[in-house]
Structures are given as structure tokens and as C-alpha cells.
Amino acid sequence: MEKISVFLDDYRKAPDGYVLAETMDECISLLYSFDIEHLSLDHDLLHKTRNGFMLVQLMIKEKLFAKRITIHSANSVGGKAMYNLLKQAQRDLILSDSTIVSLRPLPLHFFPANVMKHYLEVI
Known part of the structure; x- marks a missing residue:
């Protein structure tokens, strides 16, 4: 299966690659179709109820994960809820402990170089 990295966001542009x-x-379609190396998730999407939190719930239910998952949402409450749900899935042994889960909010209008370094790291 082909490996890709995915950036879920309805406002920001995806980083190169x-x-x-x-x-x-x-x-969801990409999660089913590809081997995801890095999945970076936003909480707030155009469709208010089909947001990043609902996606994380579905990922856990269907056991659809990436090797590395980053929550980049600027919504601090929603982003933390997504992060906590993924960490709970690790504690419940649904999500592997080898999966790196990180919370790294991105600003809406500007990507500082040191923040984008996270997207260039190969783990």
C-alpha cells in the first residue's frame, strides 16, 4: 500500500509533501486507501458536526491510524479533546504505544519556521 502524509484542514494549505x-x-477515504505516515488534524471544519473530534472517534472505532498523529487545531478546547481521546485509546490498548501523538497548535495565518520543522521530521 502506498505511503502518504495527510493534512486535514479546510482553511490552511498543506505543507509540502x-x-x-x-x-x-x-x-476517512484516505485512511482506508493508504498507509498514512503522518496525519495532521484540525478540529474546526466547515461542517460543524463532522469535525476533527468526530473523525478521531471514528478512527478509534474503526482502528484507522497513522504512524504519527499531530493535532494542529488552533481551537484549544477541541484540539485538547482530540488529543486526550487518542491518548486514552493508547491507554486502552486500541492505539499502539508506538504511534506518536502530539498536540501542536498552528496559527491560522502564519507558519513560523520552527513550527514547520515538526512536519519535516522523519521518525
Whole structure:
């Protein structure tokens, strides 16, 4: 299966080397179709109820994961909820401990170089 990295966001552009998914449904399709190296998730999407939190719930239910998952949402409450749900899945042995889960909020209008370094790291 082909390996890709996915950036879920309906507002920001994807970093170089990432496939942009603008909706939860696009992201789900990619999770089913590809081996995901790095999945970077936003919480707030155009469709208010089909957001990043709902995606994480579905990922856990269907056991659809990436090797590395980053929550980049600027929504601090929603982003922390997504992060906590993934960490709970690790404690419950649903998500492997080898999966790196990180919370790294990105600003909406500007990507500082040191923040983008996280997207260039190969783990």
C-alpha cells in the first residue's frame, strides 16, 4: 500500500509533501486507501458536526491510524479533546504505544519556521 502524509484542514494549505483533505469524509477515504505516515488534524471544519473530534472517534472505532498523529487545531478546547481521546485509546490498548501523538497548535495565518520543522521530521 502506498505511503502518504495527510493534512486535514479546510482553511490552511498543506505543507509540502502532504495530501490536503478539506473534509472529514476525504480524510476517512484516505485512511482506508493508504498507509498514512503522518496525519495532521484540525478540529474546526466547515461542517460543524463532522469535525476533527468526530473523525478521531471514528478512527478509534474503526482502528484507522497513522504512524504519527499531530493535532494542529488552533481551537484549544477541541484540539485538547482530540488529543486526550487518542491518548486514552493508547491507554486502552486500541492505539499502539508506538504511534506518536502530539498536540501542536498552528496559527491560522502564519507558519513560523520552527513550527514547520515538526512536519519535516522523519521518525
